[in-house]
Amino acid sequence: MASLDDLKKRIASVKSTQKITKAMKMVAAAKLRRAQESAENGRPYSEKMNNVILNLSSGISDKDNAPKLLSGTGNDKVHLCVVMTSDRGLCGGFNSNIIKKAKSYFSKIVSEGKELKIITVGSKGNDQLKRMYGDKIIENVSFKNSKNANYFDADKVGKIIIDKFENSQFDICTIFYNQFKNVITQIPQAQQIIPLNTKDSKDKTSEESYEFEPDEDEILSNLLPKNISTQIFKAMLENSASEQGSRMSAMDNATRNAGEMVDKLTIQYNRSRQAAITKELIEIISGAESL
Amino acid sequence: MSEEFKIEIVNPEKSFLVKEDVLETVVPAFEGEMGILKDHISIISFLKPGIIKIFSKSGNENYYVEDGIVEFKNNSLSILTSNIFNVASLDKSKKENLLKKAEEEAGKTDISDQSKYLADQKVQVLRLIN
Numbered sequence: 001m002a003s004l005d006d007l008k009k010r011i012a013s014v015k016s017t018q019k020i021t022k023a024m025k026m027v028a029a030a031k032l033r034r035a036q037e038s039a040e041n042g043r044p045y046s047e048k049m050n051n052v053i054l055n056l057s058s059g060i061s062d063k064d065n066a067p068k069l070l071s072g073t074g075n076d077k078v079h080l081c082v083v084m085t086s087d088r089g090l091c092g093g094f095n096s097n098i099i100k101k102a103k104s105y106f107s108k109i110v111s112e113g114k115e116l117k118i119i120t121v122g123s124k125g126n127d128q129l130k131r132m133y134g135d136k137i138i139e140n141v142s143f144k145n146s147k148n149a150n151y152f153d154a155d156k157v158g159k160i161i162i163d164k165f166e167n168s169q170f171d172i173c174t175i176f177y178n179q180f181k182n183v184i185t186q187i188p189q190a191q192q193i194i195p196l197n198t199k200d201s202k203d204k205t206s207e208e209s210y211e212f213e214p215d216e217d218e219i220l221s222n223l224l225p226k227n228i229s230t231q232i233f234k235a236m237l238e239n240s241a242s243e244q245g246s247r248m249s250a251m252d253n254a255t256r257n258a259g260e261m262v263d264k265l266t267i268q269y270n271r272s273r274q275a276a277i278t279k280e281l282i283e284i285i286s287g288a289e290s291l
Numbered sequence: 292m293s294e295e296f297k298i299e300i301v302n303p304e305k306s307f308l309v310k311e312d313v314l315e316t317v318v319p320a321f322e323g324e325m326g327i328l329k330d331h332i333s334i335i336s337f338l339k340p341g342i343i344k345i346f347s348k349s350g351n352e353n354y355y356v357e358d359g360i361v362e363f364k365n366n367s368l369s370i371l372t373s374n375i376f377n378v379a380s381l382d383k384s385k386k387e388n389l390l391k392k393a394e395e396e397a398g399k400t401d402i403s404d405q406s407k408y409l410a411d412q413k414v415q416v417l418r419l420i421n
Binding site for chain 1: 301303305320325333369
């Protein structure tokens, strides 16, 4: 059994851990509010962008000559996966959920005999994936220095992807991120961004005819690269809200666990203290009796 | 009948501006400036660097944009852009910063004709408002 002194030290150390997790929870809660706000503020842009593209692609007359970003290369041999994770840990299952989703997709691709390429965004994903898929990772981007998710970072990732697409380094691109549902629930998502999945979205494009200036093809070829960046940005916003939400609930749990642990240790401490006193009393009494 | 229509400018971070009482908007479309009044035909176009001029009942406003997409439909004008600044609130140093960046870009020799054209446009517009 641990001595009184040891128990005292453990209680103190658990208490200070609890203080840290409590502080982290507070910070995450504050950041979550901001992240959620910006995720909501960012929604109109991506929705409008999506609408315009849907309208455009339904207006395209010559499907065969549609830009490759929309229609794809016609192959599906090389898959590029962009795995978006956080740069910091201690956020519960946030990163491992994305990785799990991504890994199951990877093994499907590999078992079908297709080539796999990975870009990781965020250092935590890179850390976890490089053990198993180290040779497949072609790029690792990390935005440790930017405080919030911003469009310029997303644009950088978008440019990397488009650059690789234009050099025909892959056929299909999928991004992995966590969609923010609420503080306790984040849903890992796999979203195909190249070629664009227009069938997926509800078919509510108006039949109204638009005037295009310049023509559809030119607008589309200008718009599609921007859409990639927009989608990435959306994923980044959802991710950062999810990260904070996940961290908040993880730290809440940790604080509660630490509290339980302190209670348990305190009971143990009191018991052994009492046992020591009783023992001393017995010694004194039996010593007095023997006289 | 009123002659007003709605304008909404959004950038990736937020909804930048919403106005309901716009009389006319002039946007720097890729193939030339384009004035939009109420009941314009539905149109989609994209922008080159330039000034968006908004004439509304509550006052006129000018915005500098670097790129974007405009969509006009059912008397509602949506402008999607990644870079937008209110000309009135741009201070001198910020303008000079933007101009410097644009000039640097225009000075590059290894860029395509189209991006060169866009960069030159940027410089022109920024010199104008400086």
